[in-house]
Amino acid sequence: xxxxxxxxxxxxxxxxxxxxxxxxxxxxxxxxxxxxxxxxxxxxxxxxxxxxxxxxxxxxxxxxxxxxxxxxxxxxxxxxxxxxxxxxxxxxxxxxxxxxxxxxxxxxxxxxxxxxxxxxxxxxxxxxxxxxxxxxxxxxxxxxxxxxxxxxxxxxxxxxxxxxxxxxxxxxxxxxxxxxxxxxxxxxxxxxxxxxxxxxxxxxxxxxxxxxxxxxxxxxxxxxxxxxxxxxxxxxxxxxxxxxxxxxxxxxxxxxxxxxxxxxxxxxxxxxxxxxxxxxxxxxxxxxxxxxxxxxxxxxxxxxxxxxxxxxxxxxxxxxxxxxxxxxxxxxxxxxxxxxxxxxxxxxxxxxxxxxxxxxxxxxxxxxxxxxxxxxxxxxxxxxxxxxxx
Numbered sequence: 207x208x209x210x211x212x213x214x215x216x217x218x219x220x221x222x223x224x225x226x227x228x229x230x231x232x233x234x235x236x237x238x239x240x241x242x243x244x245x246x247x248x249x250x251x252x253x254x255x256x257x258x259x260x261x262x263x264x265x266x267x268x269x270x271x272x273x274x275x276x277x278x279x280x281x282x283x284x285x286x287x288x289x290x291x292x293x294x295x296x297x298x299x300x301x302x303x304x305x306x307x308x309x310x311x312x313x314x315x316x317x318x319x320x321x322x323x324x325x326x327x328x329x330x331x332x333x334x335x336x337x338x339x340x341x342x343x344x345x346x347x348x349x350x351x352x353x354x355x356x357x358x359x360x361x362x363x364x365x366x367x368x369x370x371x372x373x374x375x376x377x378x379x380x381x382x383x384x385x386x387x388x389x390x391x392x393x394x395x396x397x398x399x400x401x402x403x404x405x406x407x408x409x410x411x412x413x414x415x416x417x418x419x420x421x422x423x424x425x426x427x428x429x430x431x432x433x434x435x436x437x438x439x440x441x442x443x444x445x446x447x448x449x450x451x452x453x454x455x456x457x458x459x460x461x462x463x464x465x466x467x468x469x470x471x472x473x474x475x476x477x478x479x480x481x482x483x484x485x486x487x488x489x490x491x492x493x494x495x496x497x498x499x500x501x502x503x504x505x506x507x508x509x510x511x512x513x514x515x516x517x518x519x520x521x522x523x524x525x526x527x528x529x530x531x532x533x534x535x536x537x538x539x540x541x542x543x544x545x546x547x548x549x550x551x552x553x554x555x556x557x558x559x560x561x562x563x564x565x566x567x568x569x570x571x572x573x574x575x576x577x578x579x580x581x582x583x584x585x586x587x588x589x590x591x592x593x594x595x596x
Contacts, residue, residue: 209248212330214584215310215577217323220244221288222303222312228289230352238288238348238356242266245288245322245346252330254344261359265348269360270326272333272342273595275370279340280594283374283555284325284587285357285546287350290314297571309574316563320575321377321583322346324562328587332595335588340595343371350546353508357546361553371555373521373594375587376547379563379575382534382583384525386558387441388541390512390548392479393450394469394486396421399501402456402463411461415454417493417500418465422449424489425469439474439514441540446472447482479509513541513548513557521556521594528589534582543568560586 209216224244227235246256246268254270261267268288275281290313293300300313310320329342347356364371378385398421400414429447438444447469454465471482483506490502515522517538529536541547541559550557562579 207244207247211252212327212334214323214327214580217248217326218310218315218320218575218580219303220248221319221323222310222315223301225301226288226290226314227292228349228351230349232292237265239264239266241288242268242346245326249326249344252326253333254330259359259363261348261356265355267348267356267360268346270344272329273338273340275341279596280372281341281343281370282591282594283343283345283371283550284329284377285345285347285374285550285557286318286322286325286377287347287356287546288322289349289351290317291351291569295571296573305577308577310577311572311574313573315573316379316575317565317568317573318378318561318563320563320580321379321561324580324583325375325377325587327584329591331584331588332591335592337592338595342591342595347546354510354546354549357549361549365553374547374550374555374557375525375590376545376550376557376559377561377583378541378543378545378559379561379565379568380541380559381564382529382560382562382579382586383537383539384522384529384558384560385539385541386515386517386519386522387439387475388513388543388545388547388559389442389445390473390479390510391544392471392473392482392509393507394471394483395505395507396467396469396486396490397503398465398467400461400463400465403461405459405461412499414462414465417497418452418454418467420493420497420500421467421490421502424492425449425486428485428489439540441538442474443540445474445477473512475512475514477512479506510544511548511552513545513551515551515556515558519556521558524594525558525560525590528586528593531589532582532585534586541565
């Protein structure tokens with residue numbers, strides 16, 4: 207497919223029209239392959255050196271480069287994900303890329319194909335203007351919406367090659383604000399054990415569901431009373447805990463022998479998944495101190511770390527300068543959602559979020575991106591690439 211050179215809006219349209227739902231979230235979904243193939247072809251046509259790498263079977267990353275590293279010049283990564291979530295309940299066609307009232311509608315329009323298009327166009331324009339002494343690396347990755355196998359594979363590949371990356375912009379939707387920090391998350395399963403018995407035999411039965419309620423009451427104290435008293439993060443506020451799913455019971459006339467709680471803990475910088483697990487285990491211990499027949503196991507299922515770059519870091523200052531040079535405001539805020547920036551920071555690559563679109567529209571029944579923001583984001587990132595890689 208032909209996309210005019212460095213035309214971010216045309217590339218956004220083309221990407222949104224491709225169904226790239228994540229198959230780990232939507233069984234049978236096609237994944238990123240078609241979107242990766244289109245993007246690779248477009249970027250080759252725009253003069254990039256392009257590799258397509260399998261992050262997992264059938265799950266490609268696109269890695270594209272312009273310029274080359276020179277002594278004293280910076281290397282910048284522009285990172286975005288090609289996968290999107292499901293389309294159930296959407297109030298408009300998910301993959302038509304319909305344009306009306308200054309907006310482009312479609313699943314992935316704001317999260318985050320507009321960001322990918324803007325970063326690619328910005329890099330191409332900066333290179334065409336002869337502004338690069340350093341290297342710009344464009345990484346369009348798989349699977350951010352599930353377990354981030356794409357960026358994990360990207361980081362491993364860069365490490366194997368000994369590649370230097372001085373900073374990264376993850377072009378998640380920020381409404382053109384600078385977002386240097388976001389929360390992490392951890393998922394836990396708490397299994398509360400009871401004893402099955404006939405409903406008339408209170409002397410034999412142990413009610414796992416009611417005991418789970420006692421644990422939930424302790425966790426409520428943690429979230430409502432304890433976490434708010436801790437020192438907040440300047441951009442993110444406090445951490446949080448909520449109960450996501452509950453399952454248990456055998457029948458109306460039987461004491462339940464088991465109740466399973468699925469919990470999510472959102473962590474701020476300085477908190478860890480292991481520390482949060484201890485908090486849940488301590489809550490269970492407090493219940494057991496009152497009720498000796500209470501038993502519960504707590505397991506960590508999956509976690510992603512928080513992300514935090516100082517607001518006076520060189521990359522933040524450079525993006526601030528690029529925004530102001532483009533005539534934009536330069537607000538600094540915390541990101542509400544988790545992003546692959548955390549994995550890049552964990553790998554030693556300072557990474558912050560900046561891009562077109564509103565994170566409040568991500569995964570929503572109505573998803574769109576303001577068309578004007580795509581061009582404005584492209585202008586800002588062109589300036590950033592030109593200054594950082596010079």
